[in-house]
Amino acid sequence: MGVILLSALTLALAVFALTQRRLLWGVIGVGAHSLALAGVYLFLAAPDVALTQAAVGFGLVTFIYLLALRRTGKLIVVAEEMPPLLYQDGQRVAGLEWEILSQFGRHVHQDVQVLWVPRKEIPRLLRAGEANVGAGGYLPRSEEAVLLTRPLLSTRMVTVRCTPGPLGAVEGDRGEDYLPPDGLTYEDHGELASALGAGEVGGAVADLLHVRQWVLSGEIQPVQTTEEQETSFRFAVAPGEEDISRALDAFLAQLEETGELARLVRRHVG
Amino acid sequence: MRVLAALSLLGLMALLALGVSGVFPRPPVPPTEDVAAEWGAENVVAAIVLGVRLWDTLFEILIYAMTMVGVKLGLRLLRWEHAVPPVRETPLLRRSADLLLGPIVVFALYIAVSGHLGPGGGFPAGAILGTALLLLALAKGVERLSAEIHEPSLEWVEYGAIVAILAVAGGLLVMGHRGSGYLIAVNVLIALEVGIGAWVVLHRFASSRGEV
Amino acid sequence: MEGLAAVALAIALAGLGFWNLVVRRNLIWKLLGLNVAASGAILFLVALAHRPGARPPIVGLGPGPSADPLPHALVLTAIVIDFATLALALVYVIFLTEHRHTQDVERLERDEERGWPQP
Numbered sequence: 148m149g150v151i152l153l154s155a156l157t158l159a160l161a162v163f164a165l166t167q168r169r170l171l172w173g174v175i176g177v178g179a180h181s182l183a184l185a186g187v188y189l190f191l192a193a194p195d196v197a198l199t200q201a202a203v204g205f206g207l208v209t210f211i212y213l214l215a216l217r218r219t220g221k222l223i224v225v226a227e228e229m230p231p232l233l234y235q236d237g238q239r240v241a242g243l244e245w246e247i248l249s250q251f252g253r254h255v256h257q258d259v260q261v262l263w264v265p266r267k268e269i270p271r272l273l274r275a276g277e278a279n280v281g282a283g284g285y286l287p288r289s290e291e292a293v294l295l296t297r298p299l300l301s302t303r304m305v306t307v308r309c310t311p312g313p314l315g316a317v318e319g320d321r322g323e324d325y326l327p328p329d330g331l332t333y334e335d336h337g338e339l340a341s342a343l344g345a346g347e348v349g350g351a352v353a354d355l356l357h358v359r360q361w362v363l364s365g366e367i368q369p370v371q372t373t374e375e376q377e378t379s380f381r382f383a384v385a386p387g388e389e390d391i392s393r394a395l396d397a398f399l400a401q402l403e404e405t406g407e408l409a410r411l412v413r414r415h416v417g
Numbered sequence: 418m419r420v421l422a423a424l425s426l427l428g429l430m431a432l433l434a435l436g437v438s439g440v441f442p443r444p445p446v447p448p449t450e451d452v453a454a455e456w457g458a459e460n461v462v463a464a465i466v467l468g469v470r471l472w473d474t475l476f477e478i479l480i481y482a483m484t485m486v487g488v489k490l491g492l493r494l495l496r497w498e499h500a501v502p503p504v505r506e507t508p509l510l511r512r513s514a515d516l517l518l519g520p521i522v523v524f525a526l527y528i529a530v531s532g533h534l535g536p537g538g539g540f541p542a543g544a545i546l547g548t549a550l551l552l553l554a555l556a557k558g559v560e561r562l563s564a565e566i567h568e569p570s571l572e573w574v575e576y577g578a579i580v581a582i583l584a585v586a587g588g589l590l591v592m593g594h595r596g597s598g599y600l601i602a603v604n605v606l607i608a609l610e611v612g613i614g615a616w617v618v619l620h621r622f623a624s625s626r627g628e629v
Numbered sequence: 630m631e632g633l634a635a636v637a638l639a640i641a642l643a644g645l646g647f648w649n650l651v652v653r654r655n656l657i658w659k660l661l662g663l664n665v666a667a668s669g670a671i672l673f674l675v676a677l678a679h680r681p682g683a684r685p686p687i688v689g690l691g692p693g694p695s696a697d698p699l700p701h702a703l704v705l706t707a708i709v710i711d712f713a714t715l716a717l718a719l720v721y722v723i724f725l726t727e728h729r730h731t732q733d734v735e736r737l738e739r740d741e742e743r744g745w746p747q748p
Contacts, residue, residue, distance in 0.1 A: 150631040154638040165649045192683045192696040193675050194536030195462045202544035214622040215719045430644040446697045453688050461686040465702040477706040484713035491720040618716050
């Protein structure tokens with residue numbers, strides 16, 4: 148009698164494990180099924196086999212699958228930290244782009260993992276295949292050979308001047324295109340802001356969102372602001388991942404249609 | 418295509434069931450107590466694995482060691498520049514590793530040493546040892562643990578264990594020494610080998626895909 | 630009686646595992662199906678070793694028929710070798726993922742038809 152119950156449980160667990168969509172649940176289900184199978188072996192008067200099956204099938208096999216899966220089945224996003232679009236809030240990630248990306252991850256049944264890198268590394272990592280998506284206020288530049296999605300949020304490049312002196316920009320960012328030959332480049336927007344505040348550079352070329360944040364937080368007092376060009380934030384996708392790019396495009400279009408995108412923009416950016 | 422695959426699979430399973438329909442009732446088992454007594458064991462399966470079918474067990478050990486070497490060679494070349502951030506160290510993990518590690522290792526050694534008297538033997542004991550090392554690695558960080566237990570010398574311990582198994586088994590086959598002492602020694606050596614092999618494989622997987 | 634139930638379960642598991650091996654597109658799903666099918670095969674062997682009213686094959690556990698110990702010995706090494714084979718198969722899958730950035734069998738076949746273009 149016990150055998151029949153335990154066999155039914157084993158079969159149910161196997162069916163559950165092998166009909167999942169996400170690999171993680173499949174691996175956990177197969178591990179639980181191995182444990183129930185060890186119980187069946189006990190009923191069949193095979194204690195050695197039961198012990199070995201439990202130790203190997205439940206312990207080692209599940210672990211090795213999980214270790215092999217650590218980077219697959221995930222959407223790896225490389226980004227530069229940019230509040231309010233994508234930033235680290237204590238233990239979690241937050242921001243407009245994070246909401247969109249995590250919803251997209253649920254939509255395609257994948258986990259989203261964010262790695263924080265400087266702006267100039269993003270196209271290199273995408274091309275090398277170490278990441279799938281680039282984000283964090285990504286402004287497309289002509290020579291970067293990555294795939295782009297549809298525009299997320301429109302903005303414009305501005306040049307702000309506080310004191311006479313050279314201009315600064317972030318290395319790898321679109322602002323670099325507008326730098327005169329004597330301009331200085333910095334690793335990220337935070338360094339650029341502190342350099343502006345300290346007076347190392349007289350002005351900066353960046354996008355409107357960053358400049359507005361600097362002014363609002365009182366880091367800089369611009370004397371003159373010139374608007375350069377209208378552009379928009381997009382997501383960058385690694386070349387070769389056309390499926391992800393198409394799916395993200397379709398997802399963004401759907402968000403725009405239902406008005407969800409406008410609502411998210413209003414909530415995060417204001 | 419899927420319908421075809423489903424139909425052929427059902428046909429295959431029906432064929433299997435048909436082929437099995439004649440095997441019940443099974444013939445009685447010949448008496449095995451004298452075989453066990455001859456090899457100095459009470460667990461007949463241990464007497465078979467380490468005595469009657471020793472040749473198969475030796476090759477199984479060699480294949481396992483080959484797996485370890487294969488994983489070492491295969492995953493050596495892959496290095497990520499930006500590793501996926503490791504599992505967050507929680508006090509729960511550290512505390513449970515503190516509490517559980519001792520009983521797990523003692524249990525594994527008990528299973529290995531008493532493999533000829535009750536269920537167990539070298540193989541499950543080695544698997545449990547590998548799992549215990551992995552639990553310690555989750556609590557401590559994979560690279561730190563591998564530095565603290567001197568992994569290169571541990572690999573040499575595994576190779577030494579294999580050589581010792583071959584020597585002991587060879588002595589048994591050639592010179593005919595039998596007894597429970599031999600069974601205990603081979604069980605412990607197998608547990609060492611399987612455990613270290615499992616740990617090395619898991620470590621290579623973890624360090625080539627980003628920290629665990 | 631228990632042997633019959635276990636044999637039925639073994640055939641069902643083998644069928645389920647092979648179905649997964651054939652139908653799924655992801656390589657790791659295929660490996661999972663192979664694992665379950667191997668569990669079915671092992672269960673089949675252990676079920677054949679079972680006798681009605683059997684006790685485990687350990688001397689001193691009392692009178693009565695004991696289970697056949699020979700398939701147990703064969704199955705013991707089979708389980709550990711299964712894990713070893715799985716580790717090497719996963720090494721191959723990891724290699725494939727690094728170089729082709731996909732685990733999808735249909736995409737790999739498409740790439741092969743086009744002569745392995747650089748992604």
